[in-house]
Amino acid sequence: MRKFVWVPVINLGRKNQGQFLEIMSEPARLGGVNMDTLKNSGLNKNITATEAILKRLAQQPENTNLYLTSFLINLSNTQGINLGLVLASFIQTPSCPYQKIIVAGQVDVAQPSLPITASNHFDEKVEIIIKSGKQPKPIPFFFSRTLFNEKHAPLLSKLLALNIVLKPIDNLMEALSDFGLPPGN
Amino acid sequence: MQTLRSTVYIPLAEQSHQAGQLLEVYAETQRFGEAESDARAIDRDWNIVAANLRAASLYSDGLHVVNAIRKFSLKPSRWNIYQHFKHYAWLDNQRLQVGNNHFENCEGSSAQLGLAIALLLNASDSPIRYALATGCLSTDKHADYDIAIASVSSVPEKLDLLIEKRHSNALPNIPLYCFTPKHYTMHGELYPVAELAQVKQLAALNIEVKPIAWLSEAAKLLKADRTRTLKQDKWLGVISGAIISLLLTIVLYFAWWHNPIHLQILPGKYNAEPFLVCSNHDNSAVSYHDLARDGSMPILPLFRTENAGHNVSIAWKLKPGKTFLSSRYYVAFIHLGEQTGYKVISKQPNSAEDLTVAANQVLEWSWSMQEQSVKQQDNMLLIVLQRAPIAADELNQALAHRFPASKTLNVLQARDFLLPQFPGSYAFSYKSIASDAPCIKP
Numbered sequence: 001m002r003k004f005v006w007v008p009v010i011n012l013g014r015k016n017q018g019q020f021l022e023i024m025s026e027p028a029r030l031g032g033v034n035m036d037t038l039k040n041s042g043l044n045k046n047i048t049a050t051e052a053i054l055k056r057l058a059q060q061p062e063n064t065n066l067y068l069t070s071f072l073i074n075l076s077n078t079q080g081i082n083l084g085l086v087l088a089s090f091i092q093t094p095s096c097p098y099q100k101i102i103v104a105g106q107v108d109v110a111q112p113s114l115p116i117t118a119s120n121h122f123d124e125k126v127e128i129i130i131k132s133g134k135q136p137k138p139i140p141f142f143f144s145r146t147l148f149n150e151k152h153a154p155l156l157s158k159l160l161a162l163n164i165v166l167k168p169i170d171n172l173m174e175a176l177s178d179f180g181l182p183p184g185n
Numbered sequence: 186m187q188t189l190r191s192t193v194y195i196p197l198a199e200q201s202h203q204a205g206q207l208l209e210v211y212a213e214t215q216r217f218g219e220a221e222s223d224a225r226a227i228d229r230d231w232n233i234v235a236a237n238l239r240a241a242s243l244y245s246d247g248l249h250v251v252n253a254i255r256k257f258s259l260k261p262s263r264w265n266i267y268q269h270f271k272h273y274a275w276l277d278n279q280r281l282q283v284g285n286n287h288f289e290n291c292e293g294s295s296a297q298l299g300l301a302i303a304l305l306l307n308a309s310d311s312p313i314r315y316a317l318a319t320g321c322l323s324t325d326k327h328a329d330y331d332i333a334i335a336s337v338s339s340v341p342e343k344l345d346l347l348i349e350k351r352h353s354n355a356l357p358n359i360p361l362y363c364f365t366p367k368h369y370t371m372h373g374e375l376y377p378v379a380e381l382a383q384v385k386q387l388a389a390l391n392i393e394v395k396p397i398a399w400l401s402e403a404a405k406l407l408k409a410d411r412t413r414t415l416k417q418d419k420w421l422g423v424i425s426g427a428i429i430s431l432l433l434t435i436v437l438y439f440a441w442w443h444n445p446i447h448l449q450i451l452p453g454k455y456n457a458e459p460f461l462v463c464s465n466h467d468n469s470a471v472s473y474h475d476l477a478r479d480g481s482m483p484i485l486p487l488f489r490t491e492n493a494g495h496n497v498s499i500a501w502k503l504k505p506g507k508t509f510l511s512s513r514y515y516v517a518f519i520h521l522g523e524q525t526g527y528k529v530i531s532k533q534p535n536s537a538e539d540l541t542v543a544a545n546q547v548l549e550w551s552w553s554m555q556e557q558s559v560k561q562q563d564n565m566l567l568i569v570l571q572r573a574p575i576a577a578d579e580l581n582q583a584l585a586h587r588f589p590a591s592k593t594l595n596v597l598q599a600r601d602f603l604l605p606q607f608p609g610s611y612a613f614s615y616k617s618i619a620s621d622a623p624c625i626k627p
Contacts, residue, residue, distance in 0.1 A: 006327075024255065
């Protein structure tokens with residue numbers, strides 16, 4: 001089944017040109033997680049970082065092909081894409097109930113627990129989600145729990161009306177547990 | 186060799202430094218000679234489908250189109266085996282090119298729709314080879330299997346340019362579709378393309394303007410339903426066809442080979458089974474007798490020595506039926522005697538020629554029983570028919586190995602050993618018993 005991860009991204013050169021970077025995930029017969037086509041889009045560093053994160057996890061994802069089907073050219077900061085790629089690698093897990101997710105956050109690879117830190121330009125990214133309008137089906141939005149506070153509450157509350165399900169997480173394992181993977185991954 | 190090509194003309198609006206012109210982009214299937222340019226693109230992490238657009242500064246747009254169009258689910262026909270294994274071969278085998286290379290610095294994203302339609306036309310089984318387009322692919326609207334088309338500016342000027350180019354015969358002289366977004370932008374506002382006066386003017390010139398919101402609308406009009414058959418599909422089809430044909434031939438051959446040959450045993454006197462033949466040495470008198478029965482077991486009498494003045498034989502008549510592609514069969518008679526052992530006859534008498542019988546012909550055969558010194562034993566006669574010569578030497582060796590001559594032959598075991606090797610054979614059990622009666626009654 002074709003599944004999608006949307007990562008809201010901001011073009012720092014033209015701030016009003018934020019959009020979803022769309023990662024398409026399709027089940028594959030062989031080969032683990034294949035991210036070859038992403039190299040054409042200048043995401044080599046992200047591929048390396050994602051592969052390094054996947055190696056640190058006890059449980060490995062299903063055979064999956066990842067594609068970028070929509071992206072903003074000339075992104076100046078692609079750090080936030082890594083979390084999207086990791087979750088896109090696991091979204092084909094049979095127990096994962098989601099067909100589409102939204103992700104904003106960074107994986108802190110320096111910590112053993114792989115905590116999710118705050119995403120840069122979080123407010124603008126939430127605005128991108130709001131701009132996309134009401135979704136026909138509920139879509140979970142994974143983001144750092146550090147941003148789940150009173151300051152962002154008014155903005156985040158708008159998402160609830162748009163069929164977006166808030167999923168604040170402390171670390172990567174929390175998101176994977178939500179996919180139905182056993183804890184302690 | 187001419188490769189398949191699909192061309193899209195993209196009107197570029199007048200800019201400050203140059204007049205409005207047509208950009209010609211086309212998609213064509215990868216040729217063998219392009220391996221070098223592909224290798225260079227792969228080496229530099231360029232997308233091989235869009236790499237050739239770099240010369241016209243359209244690579245970024247091409248890359249965006251190639252990435253986005255992957256969502257568009259073109260299905261291969263069931264016979265395109267290669268594409269069932271390599272899902273995006275229809276896309277990855279395409280190469281986007283710019284036809285008029287004097288465009289070296291195309292700006293804006295209005296070429297994206299044209300590039301997408303060129304890919305779609307060439308990758309699909311659409312009969313259409315030319316189209317016109319202006320528009321960009323939306324990054325705001327998302328569908329799982331479709332691509333939204335976003336508005337662009339200067340659409341009236343671009344349509345004016347198409348009218349001018351049509352009048353000057355700069356476009357193929359055939360009916361053409363011109364795909365545009367539903368709306369165009371002007372001074373930050375959206376206006377519907379369908380209401381432009383140029384739409385009617387172009388219709389009069391055999392150019393049908395089609396404002397679309399999603400790429401699937403263009404695909405429907407272009408009859409781009411399924412992927413085109415690739416040369417890899419053809420090669421794999423030929424190889425698969427050859428393998429399937431070979432396997433089918435083998436299966437049919439074995440089916441034919443093992444198809445039983447209908448064998449009819451004709452009566453000597455009344456019963457359709459082997460019978461007893463008595464004759465004088467000079468053949469002055471011959472008589473055929475059905476075998477007597479002890480219960481259900483046929484009995485072959487072995488006569489007293491004083492009756493040896495007669496020729497005494499067990500005989501049989503067989504008539505094979507006609508089977509497909511077979512008109513002549515090889516024959517073997519195998520006699521199994523509890524004490525006399527086994528005996529295989531597959532050659533003509535006094536000859537090295539194989540014993541054969543034609544379909545629907547009667548073959549008569551007899552074995553003289555004079556040589557039988559054994560008074561009483563269980564016997565079995567096997568009549569074997571095959572489409573190929575019977576390897577009697579190998580059969581004798583196998584029997585000798587399995588049933589040494591020093592031991593009494595277990596007739597039933599020997600039968601069970603032989604019948605699986607010769608399915609459809611005729612097996613006849615009988616008992617030979619010493620008799621005091623004369624063969625030919627006086």
